[in-house]
Each structure stands twice: as structure tokens, then as C-alpha cells.
Amino acid sequence: METLVFGCLAVTALTMGWLVFVLGSMARVTFALLAALVCVGGVTMLLGLPYLGVVLVLMTVMEMVIMAVFMIAYMMNPAGLMPMSMVHNRYGAMAIAAGVFLALAAGILLVPWPARPAGEPPADTTFQLGEALMGTQMLTMTVLGLVLLSTMVAAIVLATARGRYDRYGDRLERRVPRDPAAGGTGGAGR
Amino acid sequence: MTLELVLLPAAGLFSLGLYGALSQQSIVMIMMGIELMIGGLITAAAGFWHFLAPTAPAGQVLVVAAVVAMAVEMAMGFAVTTAVYRADRVDMADMAGELRG
Known part of the structure; x- marks a missing residue:
């Protein structure tokens, strides 16, 4: 059950994180990032840190509301009504990000982590x-x-x-x- | 749930944020990429605390530090955006070239 909830949160977080850089409208982008970070807060709660999870969710909600205001104030194309590319060196960035992910994944899967935590979590x-x-x-x-x-x-x-x-x-x-x-x-x- | 299962999405979030921070032109979008990267860090730190050392409170303090870094990054990012925009009417990283060598 826990794994299922975690899987849903992780998939949602990654999908929303991907949508942040795909969607055109800045309002949608802001709320996609909000959803991704709320899922991170949910994962934190699931891992036994309810206080930090709630703090993270509350802080992100406030941050994203402020961010929406700044987006509309400063961005050239906040509503995404004019299709325009706002990226530079896209393939280089993709290659670097993919390389970093592969290196991290290799480390995660190859390191012999301890099978059991050192001690019981506190009540x-x-x-x-x-x-x-x-x-x-x-x-x-x-x-x-x-x-x-x-x-x-x-x-x-x-x-x-x-x-x-x-x-x-x-x-x-x-x-x-x-x-x-x-x-x-x-x-x-x- | 295992440690690897938690760390893999964390690495995914970090890499997605890295892609955004490197490829986006708008300063606000770069900040969103950095937020995603810190989100990945928080997930990984919580996972390490839960699966490796739940008796050590320092793991939790690391998460607190990451949350503070997120808030500081946001506040300073918006302040710099405001200053750059006020000086040059610029909101793109490519056009803010005062420090270009």
C-alpha cells in the first residue's frame, strides 16, 4: 500500500516536473511546479517526516503564488499565446541532464546500501x-x-x-x- | 519501498531541474529548474534518513537546511530579477550580459 502511494507520488512529481518545461502558459507552469513539490512533500511525509512534509507543502504554496505574480510581471509571453521558443542549447542541456541522471542512477544501483537501518526510528x-x-x-x-x-x-x-x-x-x-x-x-x- | 526506489525519482527530479536550469532563457524559469533540483535533494535526504539512519536527527536537519536554501534561492532570485529588469528592461539570461568577459 505504502509502495503504491509512493509510486503514484513519484510518477506525478516526475510528470509535473517535466510539464514545467513543456507547457506554454505560465500559470500552468507554476501550478505544475507546485504539484511536483507538493508530491515531494507527500513523499517526505510518507518516509516518516510529517512535520517537514507539511512545512514544505505550505512553503511551496506561498512561493508559487508569489512566483505567479512575478511571472506575469516580468515575462515576455506569460500566457503562452504566442508560440515562441524560450530555450537555448536545448540538446546540450538534454545531454548533460541525461548524463547526470545516468551517473546518479548507476551510483544508486551499484552502491551496496545497508540492508537494514541502523536502529529504530523514534516514535x-x-x-x-x-x-x-x-x-x-x-x-x-x-x-x-x-x-x-x-x-x-x-x-x-x-x-x-x-x-x-x-x-x-x-x-x-x-x-x-x-x-x-x-x-x-x-x-x-x- | 526500498532506498533505491526513493533515490531514483529523486535523481530524476534533479536531472529534470538541471535540464530546465541549463536550457531555459527566462530568469524565472531558471529559478523553477533550481527549485526542482532542490526538491530532488529533499526527497533523497528524507530517503537516506528513513532507510539508513533514522536515529540520527542530523538527517532531518539536512532537510531543514535544504528547505531554507529553497526559500533563500527564491527570495534572492526575485530580488536579482527585479534589479536586472529595472536596470535594463531585461528578463532573459542571454540578454543580461554585464559580466560577459
């Missing part, structure tokens, strides 16, 4: 993860927190149209900022 895997993150893996948790914080700062810096150097000059020497419109703390043309 509550979420408890195991929480205890590790708040104990022995505290450094990992701290680093991940710092990485996320610096990502927030860096993303805002990159996405800002006019930062303080545009307003106050390269050496921040202007007393009154130069803004396109007067009002607020700025003054146009002053």
Missing part, C-alpha cells in the same frame, strides 16, 4: 528534530536564522529603486534629499 520524529535544533544542532539553527535575516536585508537592498545613495549623494553629503517630487522630507530640485 515522534518531530520531537527528534525539535530536540536536535534546540540542542546539538543549535549552531545550524543560528546560522540558518542569520542567513534568512541577511537574505531579507539583501533582497530589499537589491529590489529598492531609489536608495539612500540616490537621495543623499554618493557620500551621503546632501542635507536635503533629492527626490523626484517635493513633499515629505524631500525637496525637488533643491
Whole structure:
């Protein structure tokens, strides 16, 4: 039964992953990727990690909704109404991807994996993860927190149209900022 | 269910994502390819934890790190897309050639 569910999830994930690069409409592409990653979350749950599976599904849903907005904002042909090729070096990429898959598959099938896991899984895997993150893996948790914080700062810096150097000059020497419109703390043309 | 059965789809997802990241021109589509690759990594990490070392919580922490990498990749990718688009009105990897040697 478990194997059957796993098989369905794996086949769906691979089919949807393939559709991501085949479909024309960006809305369909986004939801195909969402379906593929939800199946990955399902596999994670099936392997005894329900908490991580649910986190993955929730995060992917939010990500894909944001992604749909960005697609429509930036892409030349978001609805796929004009058939156009958006790929380069297609056969080279196919060859590299197929080569990587064959190498990975050879490794997977040739390595003599241990027949049995080393020990029994804990009764509550979420408890195991929480205890590790708040104990022995505290450094990992701290680093991940710092990485996320610096990502927030860096993303805002990159996405800002006019930062303080545009307003106050390269050496921040202007007393009154130069803004396109007067009002607020700025003054146009002053 | 065996470890090989879990790792093979994981390798498939990784390779599909690699094909997309290499062949797509649109920056947003390249990011989708990278997402698929990280999805394959998460599947493989969960499989390794389940079938080889379920007593070691470090396997689960690896999955957490992969999920964080996914979120960071997405946020920074969109920020870079926004910056590149604002500077040059460009949304294709081939046209963003400032660093071409």
C-alpha cells in the first residue's frame, strides 16, 4: 500500500516536473511546479517526516503564488499565446541532464546500501528534530536564522529603486534629499 | 519501498531541474529548474534518513537546511530579477550580459 502511494507520488512529481518545461502558459507552469513539490512533500511525509512534509507543502504554496505574480510581471509571453521558443542549447542541456541522471542512477544501483537501518526510528520524529535544533544542532539553527535575516536585508537592498545613495549623494553629503517630487522630507530640485 | 526506489525519482527530479536550469532563457524559469533540483535533494535526504539512519536527527536537519536554501534561492532570485529588469528592461539570461568577459 505504502509502495503504491509512493509510486503514484513519484510518477506525478516526475510528470509535473517535466510539464514545467513543456507547457506554454505560465500559470500552468507554476501550478505544475507546485504539484511536483507538493508530491515531494507527500513523499517526505510518507518516509516518516510529517512535520517537514507539511512545512514544505505550505512553503511551496506561498512561493508559487508569489512566483505567479512575478511571472506575469516580468515575462515576455506569460500566457503562452504566442508560440515562441524560450530555450537555448536545448540538446546540450538534454545531454548533460541525461548524463547526470545516468551517473546518479548507476551510483544508486551499484552502491551496496545497508540492508537494514541502523536502529529504530523514534516514535515522534518531530520531537527528534525539535530536540536536535534546540540542542546539538543549535549552531545550524543560528546560522540558518542569520542567513534568512541577511537574505531579507539583501533582497530589499537589491529590489529598492531609489536608495539612500540616490537621495543623499554618493557620500551621503546632501542635507536635503533629492527626490523626484517635493513633499515629505524631500525637496525637488533643491 | 526500498532506498533505491526513493533515490531514483529523486535523481530524476534533479536531472529534470538541471535540464530546465541549463536550457531555459527566462530568469524565472531558471529559478523553477533550481527549485526542482532542490526538491530532488529533499526527497533523497528524507530517503537516506528513513532507510539508513533514522536515529540520527542530523538527517532531518539536512532537510531543514535544504528547505531554507529553497526559500533563500527564491527570495534572492526575485530580488536579482527585479534589479536586472529595472536596470535594463531585461528578463532573459542571454540578454543580461554585464559580466560577459
